[in-house]
Amino acid sequence: MKQRLFPVAILGVLLSGSVPANTQPSKNKISFSKNPIVAHRGAFKKNGLPENSIASLKHAIALKCTGTEFDIHMTADDSLVINHDPHYNKLTIEKTTYAELIKTPLSNGEKLPTLQEYTLAGLKNNRSTRLVFEIKPSGISKDRALQVTERVVSLVHRLGAAPMAVYISFDYDVCKKVKQLDPQAHVQYLNGDKSPEEIKADGLDGVDYHYSVFQKHPDWITQAKKNNIALNAWTVNTVAEMDWLLANGFDFITTNEPELLAEQLKKTPASKGWKLTWSDEFNQNGLPDEHKWGYDVGGHGWGNKELQYYTKADSNNALVKNGKLFITALKQNHDKNTYTSARLITKGKGDWLYGRVEVSAKLPAGRGVWPAIWMLPTDWKYGGWPASGEIDIMENVGYNPDTVFSSVHTKSFNHVIGTQKTKGLFLKDAGSNFHLYAMEWNRNRIDFFVDDQLFFSFRNTGKGFKEWPFDQRFHLLLNIAIGGNWGGLKGVDAQLDKAVMEVDYVRVFQK
Structure with a gap:
């Protein structure tokens, strides 16, 4: 039979019909589950x-x-x-x-x-x-x-x-x-x-x-x-x-x-009280978002005798495609350098005092590559490196491909004087699968994670900035270096023409 259409006024009468007591919920008894x-x-x-x-x-x-x-x-x-x-x-x-x-x-x-x-x-x-x-x-x-x-x-x-x-x-x-x-x-x-x-x-x-x-x-x-x-x-x-x-x-x-x-x-970080404050999911194809990322540019070796020239906004070296950021080191001459690459830095509101940083990445392969996910101070409150500090969330060198390292550098603790605080973690498929590299930082300690496994912590000794300069804003860097004091310790493969680090997302949380 054909169904009648009810005007709103008539519908209101229908809505007032009686309901069996055992089926009608009382509003004050409803408490919806607090999950999404x-x-x-x-x-x-x-x-x-x-x-x-x-x-x-x-x-x-x-x-x-x-x-x-x-x-x-x-x-x-x-x-x-x-x-x-x-x-x-x-x-x-x-x-x-x-x-x-x-x-x-x-x-x-x-x-x-x-x-x-x-x-x-x-x-x-x-x-x-x-x-x-x-x-x-x-x-x-x-x-x-x-x-x-x-x-x-x-x-x-x-x-x-x-x-x-x-x-x-x-x-x-x-x-x-x-x-x-x-x-x-x-x-x-x-x-x-x-x-x-x-x-x-x-x-x-x-x-x-x-x-x-x-x-x-x-x-x-x-x-x-x-x-x-x-x-x-x-x-x-x-x-x-x-x-x-x-x-x-x-x-x-x-x-x-x-x-x-x-x-x-x-x-999820939210279950532990973290709130997302900055992120890039890399969903827009082309160059990295200029509102979120800038570039360190140049080829002066960066204090480590590295071989690459870091370019600015060059899609050959930094490109977003199909939901991923691709940082690519290429064997090509640029000025006096034999490779080009990219060193991206967060900009705008992309620096933080304390928080949780997550980067999902698949690392490049090849003897001589030196990819890094790391942080430097924005204001250099205590002077130049290493006095104002450095936080290395993840570093890897191509001659030791199945180990990733997390480190901190301070005036008292750094590799130049042989006192650097660091630890490596065996990760056999770092170059073939994505892994989550994360760091949690508060006024008392910095914890480092791979795939949510805590494997290294650095604590505030309370002895001042020489040991703990981490009470200031830091920004994030993503890059591939070629050669250098560590990356090139066992030379650079003569056949290394291209190395790629893929980044699925970057997320920064604070409490």
Whole structure:
């Protein structure tokens, strides 16, 4: 039969219908889980449950995800059903009756659930997991999509689910219709083509975009936070994607891997009180971002008899491509030097007093290479090197490729006088895989990590700047040197024509 469209005034009467006491949540009893995990189509993957099944819904609630998402369609006979795709068992849902659809059960024996059955199951014994109603656009007409929207909002209120509900849709008119029907509803838009400021202007509550949209528009993250627009990203299934979103403080992360995300939450810097203050994810192709990076330029050996000339803004030596920064040393004559390379330095707000620095990198190979991830003072408070200090987060030399080193240099502790504080860590695949090189620095100590393994610490002795000059701002440097006192200790391979360090991201956190 043809479904009637209810004006808002009439809908308000419908919303006041009675609800069984054991299903209607009391607002003062709801305490949503304080994690960002939204189970995409329920928590289905790890245990092999059908997507959008009641079993996957119950598992998401048992995991105490902050939300569980499900997808709503309307059948040819106006039944609201849950299924991700517009087709079920090769039948177009909008053109098929519910009786025909349920002839084929889900893989666990459940029948295709109706929205009412699904919502009631989601309310049962649940006071911590949001029910995320995704209203699918109609393949038949816009009017039909708005008709579905009215019916969904009506059912949510009739079942007493409004305090637990979040609405999402790729159809912007559907999102605005939900707000018209229920101004108190929390509504997020999915399509990724509107800025947070546009979302706020239209009275919606959140942006729920594919994570790549935020990588292309990193300013939208700041814009959303400034405008109190909820940040959500889908569908996030890898550790790298999860870590980036967690570092950037997303409110919600929609995933097929809720268990994996829960494990990553325990490891994230945010869980230890760190807040991201500076980063580069290298998502814009071309030269490194000129607002974040400058260059040390020249070929004078840099005090170490190095062989390279560091160039400025030369894409042969520093280039961002496909989400990575490539620092490349090339065998080519420049002035009196036999190699060119790049030495990038953070600029603008790219210096810090205390914090956690993370650099994910894959190191170059070849006898004679000397890559480094390190820090120097911005103001040289105590005079020239080494009095004002140096922090080496990671150094490696090509003749010893399977060991990385972390060090500090001060007036009292440096290699020139044989007192340098340093330690090496065996890392057999530093040149073939990315590893996370990190440093945590506070007023009492500096800790060095590889892949979150703490392997070296330097403590403040309290004896003054000669031993601890690390009470001033430092900036970050990334470079490949060739040869030099250490890198060239066993010579430079005559066949070394090219060496590349790849950097996946740089993140700086502070407390």
